[in-house]
Amino acid sequence: MGDPIVISGLSHWFGAGEARKQALFDIDLRVARGSLTVLMGPSGSGKTTLLTLIGCLRDVQAGSVRLLGTELHGLAPPAQVRMRRRLGFIFQGHNLHEALSARQNVRMALGVQGRGDPRAQDRAAEHMLGLLGLAERVAYLPANLSGGQKQRVAIARALVANPEVVLADEPTAALDLDSGLNMVRLLRRLGRARGTTSVMVTHDPRILDLADRILTLEDGRLVGDRPGKGAEI
């Protein structure tokens, strides 16, 4: 089985006419199955754009992105929607639904897959929340959770359906040291056990020690690609 993410000659622009601005320049990249890859770079370097292109959240304009064996360039919107169900997204903001409990928020990721009956979905959601230290908070609404707890619910939501690829943007920003490290260790465990591939945008130096690979983007160009210390673990 090939690499889950294969990018070649990827360029991307924003705007039109004279305001058109290139955000990514001719990116070539392969990401290995089960690896934890960190994307680094200054603000505006194109990290998030790259993440959204890999995640089928934007249309590929030029070049190629093969995700889990499927070419995303020219992929029809319904097929993009189906592809996104195979991914896990962790956003910088938790984006939890305020009217749903922690368990119900996590269940939403299983509901879209149509997996299991509601009770089985509840059990799976509770299990994942338990892994993230929220076993006592499953019935809480987001308003009654701390910032870190909300972020952990969002992480549980991203991971509960066993995604093949996890795309995360500053997932540890709202977490304390232990929670942040636990979360990344969980991603590493999933990578080892299930082959889950993770790509993470972060500036958190604590995470770098656990990454298998560290990529650096500057001004839309891939300028650094080195192994992380995680690769040695």
Add this chain to the structure above:
Amino acid sequence: MTRLLAALFGRLPIGWLQLGHNRMRMAAAVVGVAFANVLVMMQLGILGAIGGTVDRSYAPVRADILVSASDASTLSDGSPVARALMYRALAVPGVAGAAPLYVGRADWTRPDGTTAVLHVYGLLPEAAGFAGPAAAAGLPLLTRADTVLLDRRIRSVRPGSLPNFDARAPLEFELQGLRLSAVGSFEVGGGITADGALIASDQTFLRLFPRRIAGAPSHLLIDIAPGVDPAAVAAQVAAVLGRGLQLRPMAEAMAADRHYQITQRPVGVVFGFGVFIGLLVGLVIVYQVLSTDVADHLREYATFKAMGYPPRFFLSVIFEEALVLAVAGFVPGMALATLLYQILERASGLPVVMTPERPVLVFLGTVLACTISGALATRRLAAADPADLY
């Protein structure tokens, strides 16, 4: 409720949970939908009452066929019909009987100064077969001049304020300058154009309305003999009577009158327009609530989009909200409207009644209006772009 909706939609009832989370907004929406429901129910109730008063106006008479001038839309308007035509109709085989019907309107000023508008029906006393069930027994009493049958349910006449009266102890009163004796009674009640009714013989009617002539009644009443084809006889009668007339079964004439009152008369049009306005008010309120709700949850919807939920999922959430609001608003709206019907019926004397089909109709209208509002509100979903979440 959550379980019921979960079973109904086969997923977490996000719309219901979302509405329930913001209780003030939900309460405002439910009150708005209930208000629109009451508005529509009241308009329909009054439209129904107009139809009911039409039925009331036909209650003093009966016939198989009503012959009217072609310009007569109701019992009390239109040109008169030549009485001579009645004899032509009687000559048609299969016609069992015929009688003239005179209809007029008179103001009855009572000794206490109150005035009631009365529909006055002039019938042949010997043609009791053409009187409605409530008046048939009293019609033969009208052979003596200036005797009448008086409505017991005249609006503006307090129940009990009229003394008991009958043939042995008639009620004497004055109408159109003529001294009358009420020798019997019947019950019709008020309508849109009159407060009650009065039945007189044709001769007494002509004394009450001196400008009317015996040879030009308002309508002709015809009965068909049993065992013959009414349609065939009616066609023969129509051919004999000639042009410029309407020959209709009584039920058809009543239906046409109801239709005329509701669609042609200003009062019917006004209340019909009120139904439309009520639906519009409900639609605007629900649209406002749902579109605000969508705007407030764009980030969550964008997250669900990123997770792979298809567009139909978001539509179903909005429609779920619309359905919840329709049901939650309908129940109190229906209860309040039923109460207001009773108050209005008591106050106006009009037959404002809740028919069995009206709640079903209004509920379906409410669901439709809420669904249209939901469909309009979903346009804002396009703004939920998952790429903006990063």
